[in-house]
Amino acid sequence: MSDAMHPAIAGAQPSQRAEKRPEAPLFEGAYQDRFEKILTRYPDKRAALLPVLHLAQEVRGWVSPQTIRRVGELLDLTPAYVRSVASFYTMFNLRPVGKYLIQVCVGIGCDLCRAEEVAEKFLELTRTRIGETSEDGKYTVIEVECLGACAFPTVVQVNDKVYENVKAEEVEGLLKELD
Amino acid sequence: MAYPYEHPRETRVLSKYFGDEDAIGIDGWIERGGYKALAKALGMAQDAVTEVVKDSGLRGRGGAGFPAGLKWSFMPKDGKLPNYLACNADESEPGTFKDRELMRWTPHQVIEGIIIASYAIRAQHAYIYIRGEFVDIVRVLNGAVVEAYERGYLGENILGSGYGLDLTVHAGAGAYIAGEETGLLNSLEGRRAEPRVKPPFPAQRGAFGMPTTVNNVETLASVPGIVENGADWYRQWGTEKSPGTKLFSCCGHLQRPGNYEVPLDFNLKELVYDLCGGPPEGRELLGVIPGGSSVPILTADEIDCDVSYEGIEAAGSFLGSGGLIAMDDSTCMVRAVRRMVEFYDHESCGQCTPCREGTSWLAKILRRIERGEGREEDIPLLLDIGANMAGKTICPLSDSAAVPVVSSIQKFEDEYMGHIRDGGCTAKR
Numbered sequence: 201m202s203d204a205m206h207p208a209i210a211g212a213q214p215s216q217r218a219e220k221r222p223e224a225p226l227f228e229g230a231y232q233d234r235f236e237k238i239l240t241r242y243p244d245k246r247a248a249l250l251p252v253l254h255l256a257q258e259v260r261g262w263v264s265p266q267t268i269r270r271v272g273e274l275l276d277l278t279p280a281y282v283r284s285v286a287s288f289y290t291m292f293n294l295r296p297v298g299k300y301l302i303q304v305c306v307g308i309g310c311d312l313c314r315a316e317e318v319a320e321k322f323l324e325l326t327r328t329r330i331g332e333t334s335e336d337g338k339y340t341v342i343e344v345e346c347l348g349a350c351a352f353p354t355v356v357q358v359n360d361k362v363y364e365n366v367k368a369e370e371v372e373g374l375l376k377e378l379d
Numbered sequence: 380m381a382y383p384y385e386h387p388r389e390t391r392v393l394s395k396y397f398g399d400e401d402a403i404g405i406d407g408w409i410e411r412g413g414y415k416a417l418a419k420a421l422g423m424a425q426d427a428v429t430e431v432v433k434d435s436g437l438r439g440r441g442g443a444g445f446p447a448g449l450k451w452s453f454m455p456k457d458g459k460l461p462n463y464l465a466c467n468a469d470e471s472e473p474g475t476f477k478d479r480e481l482m483r484w485t486p487h488q489v490i491e492g493i494i495i496a497s498y499a500i501r502a503q504h505a506y507i508y509i510r511g512e513f514v515d516i517v518r519v520l521n522g523a524v525v526e527a528y529e530r531g532y533l534g535e536n537i538l539g540s541g542y543g544l545d546l547t548v549h550a551g552a553g554a555y556i557a558g559e560e561t562g563l564l565n566s567l568e569g570r571r572a573e574p575r576v577k578p579p580f581p582a583q584r585g586a587f588g589m590p591t592t593v594n595n596v597e598t599l600a601s602v603p604g605i606v607e608n609g610a611d612w613y614r615q616w617g618t619e620k621s622p623g624t625k626l627f628s629c630c631g632h633l634q635r636p637g638n639y640e641v642p643l644d645f646n647l648k649e650l651v652y653d654l655c656g657g658p659p660e661g662r663e664l665l666g667v668i669p670g671g672s673s674v675p676i677l678t679a680d681e682i683d684c685d686v687s688y689e690g691i692e693a694a695g696s697f698l699g700s701g702g703l704i705a706m707d708d709s710t711c712m713v714r715a716v717r718r719m720v721e722f723y724d725h726e727s728c729g730q731c732t733p734c735r736e737g738t739s740w741l742a743k744i745l746r747r748i749e750r751g752e753g754r755e756e757d758i759p760l761l762l763d764i765g766a767n768m769a770g771k772t773i774c775p776l777s778d779s780a781a782v783p784v785v786s787s788i789q790k791f792e793d794e795y796m797g798h799i800r801d802g803g804c805t806a807k808r
């Protein structure tokens with residue numbers, strides 16, 4: 201991440217990596233710089249809430265109760281308000297997730313092309329159930345709705361990376377490739 | 380080069396450079412004639428730009444088909460309040476994936492459209508509300524926005540015209556309902572993406588309580604071509620009521636799924652069979668949803684119509700967002716409908732009782748039928764719930780959720796009865 205990030209895009213870095221630094225301060229260094237830039241792009245502080253939650257999740261890996269309180273302090277919002285907004289949106293992890301957040305599309309386009317077999321394979325090989333994190337903390341598999349690439353079923357997103365045309369028999373190789 | 384497939388019968392206006400890596404960056408884009416339309420627009424009066432778009436007949440590509448120029452003309456001109464433009468890049472209607480490709484291959488086409496539209500409506504700040512899940516596309520778009528600032532197409536005094544515009548990329552965070560324009564505005568303001576009661580319309584009270592125009596990515600991407608070449612050029616394609624070309628995202632059971640751009644008087648059946656290659660070998664087409672999961676399904680013999688707004692409506696469905704979902708005879712219709720309804724159940728924002736309750740009841744009953752535990756009374760029950768969900772809510776999501784259920788019962792009742800009477804599925808797997 202460059203210090204000179206343009207303010208126009210400072211808030212638009214949605215992150216789904218679990219960096220696992222749950223105690224990291226909000227915000228310092230380059231992150232403080234981005235936080236300040238975000239605030240310059242909206243007429244009030246409330247509007248910065250989604251970008252700032254994305255930023256906090258990028259730093260800490262998930263949106264913990266402490267994060268909610270801190271973000272509220274920074275934006276003059278109550279923790280209850282921040283929580284009610286954060287919980288509306290599926291991308292904010294209100295619980296810690298595994299190192300690899302595996303999102304399998306089960307939208308209609310992928311479902312028609314047997315997405316359920318792909319989802320089942322991921323669950324089987326990671327020995328998890330939907331939304332649960334594997335014991336070694338590595339994998340969380342979730343089913344998501346249309347990822348906007350329906351011509352390439354099944355669409356799978358692992359953290360920030362999109363995989364298209366994934367077949368059930370390719371899941372094993374894909375998992376190996378992650379490490 | 381095309382992406383992923385190209386067909387000689389397409390008319391590639393918006394998608395001309397799909398698949399061309401060199402068109403993504405600003406230098407490549409300028410070499411291909413980019414930002415000429417902007418220079419032209421900035422030399423025109425604001426209202427003259429709106430007038431050209433009005434004359435072109437361009438209709439909103441986000442789903443509702445509202446004329447773009449007319450929408451712009453509702454914006455106040457007195458400059459008393461700041462005006463805003465919001466580009467709706469939330470694309471999440473299942474089966475729709477055209478805005479993603481427009482942003483991925485031709486981000487500058489979208490940005491140029493945004494700048495021209497902002498100029499026409501006298502906005503000084505525009506936001507691109509992009510779906511948060513589009514992590515890879517956000518990166519492309521961000522790069523393009525920074526390039527546009529560096530070259531002076533954004534910021535103060537654009538191309539020496541005295542006009543200035545800031546553009547901010549704002550990522551959503553996973554909520555389909557943020558694609559509804561007033562849900563989008565709430566989300567942009569840092570609230571839950573709950574749709575607002577209209578009126579007031581966004582042009583009166585939009586983002587931050589200020590006059591706002593919300594336009595879809597494809598709508599805005601169509602603007603530079605129109606401004607550069609004129610309304611008549613645009614009207615060489617399509618019909619009187621539906622001018623121009625449009626991208627169709629085609630998915631499901633097709634030999635060549637992908638985005639195809641055709642004039643709006645193109646034949647739907649030819650789009651499915653000729654361009655997309657029809658269903659896979661040895662399969663027969665069962666039905667087609669022509670405009671994203673919110674529009675009624677057409678049977679295979681109802682698709683001999685043109686793809687204009689009025690053409691598809693006459694055939695019994697809607698053009699919607701242009702997300703075409705094809706289903707062949709391996710499809711279990713009950714399952715497919717159940718999947719679509721579960722989507723709406725998950726995405727209902729919960730403000731209106733008919734929507735919140737109706738979507739979950741529909742899903743529950745469909746799951747029961749799919750398992751072979753349905754009863755004959757379930758059919759009238761589904762229709763009754765569907766009827767009570769339509770036209771009674773703050774936004775049309777409730778209506779949309781009932782659409783696949785009601786239309787599939789009308790057209791594929793046998794499939795439902797197969798599950799109910801014989802406890803099994805008629806699909807040829």
Ligand SMILES: Cc1cc2nc3c(=O)[nH]c(=O)nc-3n(C[C@H](O)[C@H](O)[C@H](O)COP(=O)(O)O)c2cc1C
Nearest residue numbers: 439440441467469470471558559560594595598776
């Ligand atoms: C439930 C719902 C979801 C919608 N999702 C989108 C979307 O993802 N993208 C979009 O452009 N329009 C979407 N719309 C349509 C918008 O409300 C709005 O009509 C559109 O952005 C206006 O732009 P246009 O006139 O250029 O089409 C949605 C509407 C509803 C009711």
Ligand code: SF4
Nearest residue numbers: 728730731734772774
């Ligand atoms: S119809 Fe559904 S999604 Fe729309 S406002 Fe009402 S509850 Fe929310």
Ligand code: FES
Nearest residue numbers: 307309347349350
């Ligand atoms: S349905 Fe899977 S990407 Fe659209």
